[in-house]
Amino acid sequence: MVWGSTYLVTTEFLPADRPLLAATIRALPAGIVLMLVTRTWPRGNWWFKAAALGALNIGLFFFLLFFTAYQLPGGVAALVGSVQPLFVLFLGVLLLGEKIRAAHIVACAVGAAGVGLLVLRSDATLTIIGVVAGMAGALSMAAGIVLTKRWGRPDGVGLLGFTGMQLAMGGVMLLPVTLVVEGLPGSVSLPNLAGFAYLSVIGALAAYAVWFRGIQRLPTMVVSFLGFLSPLVATVLGFVFLGESLSGWQLVGAVLVLVSVFLVQRPRDGEHLEHPRKAEAPT
Numbered sequence: 460m461v462w463g464s465t466y467l468v469t470t471e472f473l474p475a476d477r478p479l480l481a482a483t484i485r486a487l488p489a490g491i492v493l494m495l496v497t498r499t500w501p502r503g504n505w506w507f508k509a510a511a512l513g514a515l516n517i518g519l520f521f522f523l524l525f526f527t528a529y530q531l532p533g534g535v536a537a538l539v540g541s542v543q544p545l546f547v548l549f550l551g552v553l554l555l556g557e558k559i560r561a562a563h564i565v566a567c568a569v570g571a572a573g574v575g576l577l578v579l580r581s582d583a584t585l586t587i588i589g590v591v592a593g594m595a596g597a598l599s600m601a602a603g604i605v606l607t608k609r610w611g612r613p614d615g616v617g618l619l620g621f622t623g624m625q626l627a628m629g630g631v632m633l634l635p636v637t638l639v640v641e642g643l644p645g646s647v648s649l650p651n652l653a654g655f656a657y658l659s660v661i662g663a664l665a666a667y668a669v670w671f672r673g674i675q676r677l678p679t680m681v682v683s684f685l686g687f688l689s690p691l692v693a694t695v696l697g698f699v700f701l702g703e704s705l706s707g708w709q710l711v712g713a714v715l716v717l718v719s720v721f722l723v724q725r726p727r728d729g730e731h732l733e734h735p736r737k738a739e740a741p742t
Contacts, residue, residue, distance in 0.1 A: 461666040463692025465658065467700060472654025474644045478525035479637040484655045486517050487630025489664035493623025501624055505613045509624040512610070515603035516667075517629020522636060523596030530589025537690045539593030541574040544723075546601030547683040554605050555679065562722055563680055570687045570719030576712025578690050604683055607674045622668045684723045687716045 473481050494500060501509040514520075524540075531539065544567050551557035612621045644651075674682050691713055697703035 460688050460692045461662060462686075463689040464696060465662060465689075466693045467696045468654050468657055468662075470701075472650045472657070474647070474651055477641055477644060478528065479522070479633060479641050480644070481655070481658060482521035482525060483630055483633040483637045485658040485663045486521065486626045487634060489659045489667075490623045490626030490628070490630050493619050493664060494627055497617060497620035497623060499616055499620030499623060502613065505624075508606075508610055510628050512603055512607060513625045513628025514632060515599050515606065516625055518632030519629075520596055520599045520603065521629065521633060523592050523599060527589055527593040527596055530586050530592060537578045538571070538575050539590055540597050541571040541687065542594065543597040543601050543686060544570065544680065544683040546598050547604055547679050550601055550605040551679050554609050557679070566684060566719045566722040569715050569722065570684060573712045573715030573717075573719060574687060574690055576708050577694055577716060578712075600686075601683065604674055604679055607671060608679050611675065618668055618672055622664070622671055625671075626663055626667060680723050684720050687720060691716050 469478075469481060527539065544563075548559060548563055548567070552559060612618070616624075670682075673685070694703075694705070694709060694713070698705045
């Protein structure tokens with residue numbers, strides 16, 4: 460839901476046409492601060508794992524997300540991104556040994572339909588490269604969710620340190636691309652600084668810590684469907700603060716989004732929503 464506020468903050472507070480700069484500042488400072496405060500850095504094979512997760516969850520995903528935003532209208536981009544739960548579904552089968560349930564397929568269809576009604580306009584246009592980038596972004600985030608679930612956290616590393624490693628790795632990957640493609644703005648206003656601070660502290664540091672904890676504690680499909688709440692929140696905030704219209708079909712879409720989230724959260728008889736946690740060694 461916090462990520463659903465990104466559109467409002469970006470359009471109202473940040474410099475225009477600087478999406479990569481926004482992504483880099485969102486990730487890198489928060490990651491560095493968390494690593495310094497927690498005194499955490501990768502060791503052994505976690506250099507590779509942290510780099511992979513940082514790319515899939517942060518660096519590559521942010522780049523593809525903003526590239527798609529440039530190529531496609533926001534509604535189309537959100538609709539393309541709604542295939543993410545399908546990717547999570549199949550990657551979960553391959554990497555986690557999970558089983559596909561009929562409720563998952565139904566929830567995917569209902570959620571995609573809800574996002575479509577919520578954000579898609581009749582005058583929306585498509586480009587092949589935009590659709591491919593959007594699909595790749597959805598696959599990147601899906602792979603990040605599943606691998607985060609599979610690998611867990613390094614021994615002795617807390618949640619904030621784990622979050623910091625990924626944000627820092629992703630931010631380092633974004634930094635050279637940002638400098639080459641966009642460069643630095645000539646001036647930065649106080650509203651710009653406030654917007655950057657919000658994205659870094661609330662939209663990255665706090666939100667990703669909660670997100671990674673959710674991945675560890677919940678089934679992967681449940682986590683992936685919670686992403687549908689982002690376009691829902693963005694639509695509501697646009698209506699409340701920006702005076703954007705809200706049609707009857709959008710209300711229907713909002714209901715479908717909530718229904719899809721509810722469907723995928725319902726465990727079968729005898730199942731628990733939360734996966735059992737491994738016993739922790741005494742400290």
